[in-house]
Amino acid sequence: MAYIDFCLLFKGAIYRQDLIGRFEVGLSAGSRDFSLYKVLAPNNLTYDARDKRYFQTDTFVPLFEHDPRRTLVKLANDISDGFDAIGDIHFPVESASSLNIPDIYVVAKLVQAIVNNKAVSVIYTSLSSGSGARELVPHSIVDNGQRWHVRAFDRKTGSFRDFVLTRISKVTLKANPALSEQSLADEAWQRKIALEVVPHPKNINHPTAIELDYGMEEGVLHLEVRAAMAGYLLRRWNVDCTKHASLRTGEYQLWLRNQETLENTDNLAIAPGYIGEEKRYE
Structure with missing residues (x-):
């Protein structure tokens, strides 16, 4: 059930076959696990008969505690303890730990957006402009050695930038982004x-x-x-x-x-002694 809970939280959905394949159980055993999960957390998931998949509901509350620091570290190193879906989630998590711990719900929504190729609306607090609404298209999560941030296309500035996870709140999934907003268009990343x-x-x-x-x-x-x-x-x-x-x-x-x-590389204002490049860190 921890696996079901993890998939719903971080992927937003889970197929019955995901559970069966991960734990090599029969169809009846997998069905029993979903039935038990629904008994324990009836408001956490809904079944789409056409898609044959369970989806996270708007009232979802995790049945298990998922530690954000451990989850991010495991994502960065593709490590699974068998009770999560780390091995099923594939997107860049770059490591350059951290003194801060991001909110697990913020991390989960951003992972959902990356896995499902969605844009998000967020409230972001920056050093330069304070708190405000932003629309981002995230594609990777990064450990820069001091803190975690998400690499995303920022619709406000029309450019790819880095956003500190602990400064993000109220994440809402939106529609699929344009190709020009996705990771392949991020020249500095590629x-x-x-x-x-x-x-x-x-x-x-x-x-x-x-x-x-x-x-x-x-x-x-x-x-x-x-x-x-x-x-x-x-x-x-x-x-x-x-x-x-x-x-x-x-x-x-x-x-x-x-x-x-x-030369022609962004975000070098933080490089010791380097002069002459525009800072691109929010």
């Missing part, structure tokens, strides 16, 4: 850039130690990351992104040797 990270040439006296720490080959760590994620990674690792390795404090043990690779 484009990969190559980073060449080396021991800081001015702050490190014994670079071999750093090379060993990061498994560098011939003194260089080669990384390929999504352009949309580059700023988060560089900030998390305190990589000096100045052209001439000019950040001279001990926290900067790494330097980005090929700074030019960041």
Whole structure:
């Protein structure tokens, strides 16, 4: 029943065959589980005979407690304990933990939107404009090393941006989005850039130690990351992104040797020492 509850919460629907296939039970056993769930939570699901699927109702209240931090971590690593539907949910959950814990209902609605390719209306509170209504088309959930956010097309600005999960409330599913609002149109998400990270040439006296720490080959760590994620990674690792390795404090043990690779990349205001790119973080 925990599996049924999880599917209803995070996917918005469940087929009887989903339960049968996951636990390799017979049709009669699967039917009994759904019947018992309906006895325990009669207002949580409704059956669509034409679609042959159970759907979450507007009055749905989870029968089980689903911890948001554990759920997000399991989604990020495609880990299932057998009682959830992690293995059945496939969409990008990028990791660059977190000090904050997002609301489980907000996470669930966003996952539903991503899995079912829906837009959402939300109330979002930003640092620049305060609280207000937004229409978003989410496609991925990201752990940037400090907090969780959702990557989405923002209809207000007409661009793809990052929205902090804990600043989102009152999520409502809407109609299917246009192709131009979906993940394949997110150039910064689809484009990969190559980073060449080396021991800081001015702050490190014994670079071999750093090379060993990061498994560098011939003194260089080669990384390929999504352009949309580059700023988060560089900030998390305190990589000096100045052209001439000019950040001279001990926290900067790494330097980005090929700074030019960041050209035409958004969200670099958070990259240590990098100058000249527009910030795209809400």
